[in-house]
Amino acid sequence: MTIDPALWPKLHGASVHFPVALAMAAALFDGLGYVWPKPSPLKTKLQSAGYFTIILGALGTFPAVLSGLFMTKGEVLGHDALLFHHLFVWPAFAGLVGLGVWRVMMDDKASPRSFIAYLTVLFLTAGLMAGAGYWGGEMILNS
Amino acid sequence: MNLSLEGKALISALLVASLSLGAAGLAAISIRAMPSSNAAITASPEIVTTPELAVQGREFFGTSCSECHGDDATGDEGPNLHNLSISNARIAHTIKNGIKGEMPTFAKKYDDKQIAALVSYLRSLH
Numbered sequence: 001m002t003i004d005p006a007l008w009p010k011l012h013g014a015s016v017h018f019p020v021a022l023a024m025a026a027a028l029f030d031g032l033g034y035v036w037p038k039p040s041p042l043k044t045k046l047q048s049a050g051y052f053t054i055i056l057g058a059l060g061t062f063p064a065v066l067s068g069l070f071m072t073k074g075e076v077l078g079h080d081a082l083l084f085h086h087l088f089v090w091p092a093f094a095g096l097v098g099l100g101v102w103r104v105m106m107d108d109k110a111s112p113r114s115f116i117a118y119l120t121v122l123f124l125t126a127g128l129m130a131g132a133g134y135w136g137g138e139m140i141l142n143s
Numbered sequence: 144m145n146l147s148l149e150g151k152a153l154i155s156a157l158l159v160a161s162l163s164l165g166a167a168g169l170a171a172i173s174i175r176a177m178p179s180s181n182a183a184i185t186a187s188p189e190i191v192t193t194p195e196l197a198v199q200g201r202e203f204f205g206t207s208c209s210e211c212h213g214d215d216a217t218g219d220e221g222p223n224l225h226n227l228s229i230s231n232a233r234i235a236h237t238i239k240n241g242i243k244g245e246m247p248t249f250a251k252k253y254d255d256k257q258i259a260a261l262v263s264y265l266r267s268l269h
Binding site (some may be wrong): 099 | 151153154156159160161163165172176201202206210211247
């Protein structure tokens with residue numbers, strides 16, 4: 001049986017957008033939820049949205065990473081745009097997974113100080129995901 | 144040792160993130176070690192090029208080569224690959240082994256059959 005050579009690129013393209021979008025959405029929801037002035041139903045909804053988007057984003061990294069590894073035949077760094085893509089991907093992957101685990105464990109019991117630290121790492125991770133997406137797009141545009 | 148919930152959550156997050164990176168690394172090593180689906184087909188010393196292989200080679204070119212040699216292989220950072228005057232075997236050798244300091248090796252990425260497909264594609268360029 002011969003595997004379609006374009007199978008992994010197609011699966012990678014289909015799966016990568018979820019963690020990128022969900023990481024950014026989590027940063028947006030949790031950021032807004034944090035700065036929202038007073039306890040209100042909307043603040044709770046924003047916090048809930050942040051909770052679920054970061055967990056889904058963390059779960060979404062696994063198919064994206066696995067399909068990428070199959071697509072590149074196990075290349076973890078590469079060269080040129082692929083190298084830049086990977087320099088963003090690996091810390092973003094670790095960051096998203098770590099943030100997801102932390103959020104599940106803490107639920108809504110985090111102190112304000114630790115939640116600020118969480119938000120800081122979340123924004124940094126969302127930025128890394130954006131960078132990974134940018135360099136991924138560069139590869140598509142240049143191929 | 145009595146850790147607060149925040150301490151436990153932080154340690155778990157770091158642990159799972161590290162394990163995930165490690166798992167990705169192991170997956171990469173395993174994928175590299177996997178025989179290609181075309182590995183059973185042994186290439187003859189003479190690289191045979193066909194239009195069918197050229198179609199497949201175009202896919203590989205888009206994945207691995209076009210970034211440096213340009214979409215249409217007319218050159219970018221890397222040289223123009225149209226009307227190559229070197230032999231098929233020489234092209235295959237260059238793809239496999241690269242050029243030190245200039246071009247990466249693709250021996251681990253593509254087997255002989257896939258390199259023949261790339262050679263077929265390059266031969267189809269005029």
